[in-house]
Amino acid sequence: MKYLTSLLCFTFVLMISNSALGQSVLTASITENAENLITNATSSDTGWQRLTYMGDKFGPRLSGSENLENAIDWIASEMKADGFDKVWKQPVMVPHWVRxxxxxxxxxxxxxxxxxxxxxxxxxxxxxxxxxxxxxxxxxxxxxxxxxxxxxxxxxxxxxxxxxxxxxxxxxxxxxxxxxxxxxxxxxxxxxxxxxxxxxxxxxxxxxxxxxxxxxxxxxxxxxxxxxxxxxxxxxxxxxxxxAETLPDAQSHNLIAEYRGSEHPEEIIVMGGHIDSWDVGTGMMDDGGGCVAAWEAVRLMKELGIRPKRTIRIVLWTNEENGLRGAEEYHRWVKEEEQSLENHVLAIESDGGVFDPVGFGFSGSEQAFEVLSEIGSLLEPIESGDVRKGGGGADIGPLMRDGVPGMGLIVDGNYFWYHHTPADTIDKLSKEEFDQCVATMAVFAYLVADLEETLPR
CATH class of the missing domain: 3.50.30.30 (Glucose Oxidase; domain 1)
Incomplete structure (x- = not known):
């Protein structure tokens, strides 16, 4: 296993990082927390069991469908049981097309x-x-x-x-x-x-x-x-x-959960994927896996008692597949009602399948890129810390257009073999690779949320 074969190199890499970069963001407590997140993410069964259950129980989740709203309600119930500081559904009117x-x-x-x-x-x-x-x-x-x-x-x-x-x-x-x-x-x-x-x-x-x-x-x-x-x-x-038939627009919801920051709760790292899918297959890689990985990454922080300085907000956007109305409504709400756009520090999205993670594509300032590249060294044990210039995602696109830095998870897998087909099912995924995606998202989200200085734009 990639994690086991690389673990012995972990401490050595951190020593080099801290000595070579001068004023490093990798303090002793941060590196310990990151190591614990990697260890727990790659040994937990919770996220994988939840992803499997969601696919089996609710099936495909096209916008406007009962399946989608039932899945959202189930996740909201589970998130509340997890003890997140706040969980709520944001209403969104979506297209309703039936095959x-x-x-x-x-x-x-x-x-x-x-x-x-x-x-x-x-x-x-x-x-x-x-x-x-x-x-x-x-x-x-x-x-x-x-x-x-x-x-x-x-x-x-x-x-x-x-x-x-x-x-x-x-x-x-x-x-x-x-x-x-x-x-x-x-x-x-x-x-x-x-x-x-x-x-x-x-x-x-x-x-x-x-x-x-x-x-x-x-x-x-x-x-x-x-x-x-x-x-x-x-x-x-x-x-x-x-x-086929196009029915009147139906009400759906973005699902939002928060893990409040300890020192700067008004500053937000948003992370998630889209909870809707096409009406074939069960949407496990597009994008149930990205949604559950983001959810599990933050749940593990809570389970480990790791509370970063800034708020991490999980958003499971609705209607990415045939409208992007969830992304647009979240952006509108952030800008006009919550008025927190300037406080959105970073937006992270996973929407390319939860295969073997490589790292992230990042769009933002050069200073932020350097910080994120240093953070990536913490993921040497699972070889998923590569940060490349240029990246983002459809659901975080509206935020990025208004200047919020964005990151999209990069994976190595046959995503387009199964994309939008009846074959998008859980058996195409690997629990080990899914767990490594959880670890990768957890480490980047936690580190950015716990920096002494806000990630520069």
Missing amino acids: GEESATLLSPRKKDLPMLSMGGSVATTGDGITAEVIVVKSFDGLEQVKDQVEGKIVLYNAAFTSYGQTVQYRMRGAIEAARHGAVASLIRSVGPFSMQTPHTGTMSYNEDIPKIPHAAITLEDATMIQRMYDRGETIEVNLKLN
Whole structure:
């Protein structure tokens, strides 16, 4: 185990850090507390059991669903039992889209059921669905080259995965661009590098000035098969049935818990993830694991009797997946009602899966980067203290735009294999790696909260 093999080096690394950096933030008591947090995080069963229970008990947690609100209520009850200083639910109105029954069937040149998932927010088909010829393109530029052939057809974007940021544009804008040229529906090759016939869902966009057409994802295997058929000049026909429905906005909640600081309680380190998930799988890596890891990191501080100088606030944001309304409402409340934006010292987010932790990406001042890099040396026993320039997260994005320094947990794992698929389940995760994510988040949050001087902006 990584922790056991590195533990003997721990004291030596700390001695070098303290002697080489002059005025170090790593006092004897702080390093002892950090070591205790690492030891307890990597030996506790509480966080892992809670994450597993949440997935098994409540399942997927799409915005507007009863599953999501039941999970939030259960976590709130458990947090109160943990003895946090304050636990409350912050109301947020969220989109309420329901998938319904759906299917895609290849009719020609042979019949085959195509595993598929409609995009969140897609309109439905009518009657017996849409049956139409398919035209295959690999990019928006490719679509422009055949735009005169698109009228009345289904456009399939067979765009190979390069990076999430680049390839997700076909999920987001695919229906708009296809409808602009008269397509009756659009399909995408799922946004991911690997598949075992696992389609990926996700949010999408419409343009009010362009007809709204159904938009869905098929698997990598089927997209490449259809591409081969198309390249051979075969006529491809697909029937698409979507019974999706967009209901009136529903009330959800951000869940917030505080561990109050002993000397500067008005100064806040906020840490968390998004509690909503897509309506497939159980959202264990996206982002149940990030939520429970943040919760467990602070619970361990309380259990160990470690109370830092500043307040650590756990926020489990709602509606990250299809709206970001939880993040926007928290930002609005902080700025307009609590008026604590200037007192938000650091925002920490985990939303990339709780795989083997590497460290954090950080966006903020050079002085803060140097302090955080020194803090990272405390995580040498589990090799998760690397601090890299540039990082953050969707839910802390509104805070960061207003100048709050931000950090996003970096992990080494196959996140996009399972992202937004029915395969986002607890068996893809490792308890050891999850525990190390807890330790990593705990050490950084505690150290920043307990600095003698506030982390510089």
